[in-house]
Amino acid sequence: GAVVSQHPSWVICKSGTSVKIECRSLDFQATTMFWYRQFPKQSLMLMATSNEGSKATYEQGVEKDKFLINHASLTLSTLTVTSAHPEDSSFYICSASWGEVGEQYFGPGTRLTVT
Amino acid sequence: GQNIDQPTEMTATEGAIVQINCTYQTSGFNGLFWYQQHAGEAPTFLSYNVLDGLEEKGRFSSFLSRSKGYSYLLLKELQMKDSASYLCAAMDSNYQLIWGAGTKLIIKP
Numbered sequence: 001g002a003v004v005s006q007h008p009s010w011v012i013c014k015s016g017t018s019v020k021i022e023c024r025s026l027d028f029q030a031t032t033m034f035w036y037r038q039f040p041k042q043s044l045m046l047m048a049t050s051n052e053g054s055k056a057t058y059e060q061g062v063e064k065d066k067f068l069i070n071h072a073s074l075t076l077s078t079l080t081v082t083s084a085h086p087e088d089s090s091f092y093i094c095s096a097s098w099g100e101v102g103e104q105y106f107g108p109g110t111r112l113t114v115t
Numbered sequence: 116g117q118n119i120d121q122p123t124e125m126t127a128t129e130g131a132i133v134q135i136n137c138t139y140q141t142s143g144f145n146g147l148f149w150y151q152q153h154a155g156e157a158p159t160f161l162s163y164n165v166l167d168g169l170e171e172k173g174r175f176s177s178f179l180s181r182s183k184g185y186s187y188l189l190l191k192e193l194q195m196k197d198s199a200s201y202l203c204a205a206m207d208s209n210y211q212l213i214w215g216a217g218t219k220l221i222i223k224p
Contacts, residue, residue, distance in 0.1 A: 043202065043216040044158070093157045103148070104212065106157040 003027050004096050006107035013084055013114055020080045021110045023094030029074035030096035034104060035067075038091045050077055084114040117141045119215035121203050126221045127193055135188045135201050135218045143208020147179050147186045150202040152217065158202055161188070190220075198222045 003026040013019050023033060032051050036044040048069050050056035056069035068080040077096075081088055091111050095104035118140045127133040139147065146165035150158035164170055164179035164186060176189040188201055200217040207213055 044214050046212070046214070049211075091155075095157075103160045103163060106150075106159065109155075109157040111155075 002103075002105040004030075004094065004105045004107040006094055006110050008110060009108060010111040011113070013112070015085055015114055016083055018080055018082045019084055019112060020078055021092055021094075021112075023077045023079070023096070023107050025075045025096040025105070028096075028098060030077075031074070031098045032096070033071055033077040034095045034097075035069060035077075035079050036093045036095065038093060038109075044093065047079075081112065084112070086114045088112065089114045117205075117207060117213045119203055119205060119213055121201075121215040121218045123216070124219045124221065126223060127190075129193055129195060129222055129224050131193050132189065132191050133193060133220065135190075135203075135220065137186045137188070137203035137215060139184050139186070139203070139205040139213070139215075141205045141207040141213055144181065145206040145208065145210055147177075148204045148206070148212065149177055149186075149188045150204065151199050152202055153199045161201075193222050195222050195224070 005024045007022045034049050035047045037047050038044050046059050047062045048056040048058045050069050050071035052071050052074045058064045071077040091109050093109040095106045097104045121137045148163050149161040151161050152158040162177035164177050169178045174191045179186045200219045202217045203215040204212040
């Protein structure tokens with residue numbers, strides 16, 4: 001159980017365009033979803049935390065107007081990278097959990113390359 | 116400030132035992148997680164400790180000492196597939212995970 005999917009698994013886009021990444025909890029209702037970014041050989045960097053039906057809480061230094069997060073239901077959250085630039089190229093990973101003290105179940109990640 | 120320290124890289128031999136240490140400083144504490152991450156993949160959950168002591172799960176065990184702000188992950192009977200990064204993460208009083216940079220474990224035949 002506790003499967004999280006992400007789509008797409010990889011995407012290449014041109015600079016200036018927008019990209020949407022979907023994160024779904026397939027067999028449980030996620031009260032909270034997290035979006036991370038990971039650069040090569042570095043640890044996970046939390047970008048934002050979102051609860052269903054409310055606005056996401058962004059970490060310091062993360063531009064909320066650039067990284068739009070929508071958590072429309074207990075099983076779906078989306079991250080839209082707007083006006084993408086080459087420096088946005090990274091591995092984006094979502095995770096989902098339920099309850100306060102719960103494991104985070106990670107999606108397989110989305111590798112974004114901006115040319 | 117909040118901080119997690121773990122070694123950057125470790126090397127061990129197939130069939131041997133390795134211990135990966137993690138020290139943490141957080142505002143409040145609601146448990147310590149270990150995750151395994153293979154290159155190019157997302158992390159997968161290994162263990163969760165909130166009480167002092169050793170939790171054993173097959174070849175993997177995790178230990179916690181809250182008074183010392185210290186945890187370790189013990190891997191026994193190492194296999195080549197155990198080559199991965201191991202991430203230590205402490206949950207603070209706001210139930211937010213504070214992540215370490217990860218320990219890259221290299222297994223040699």
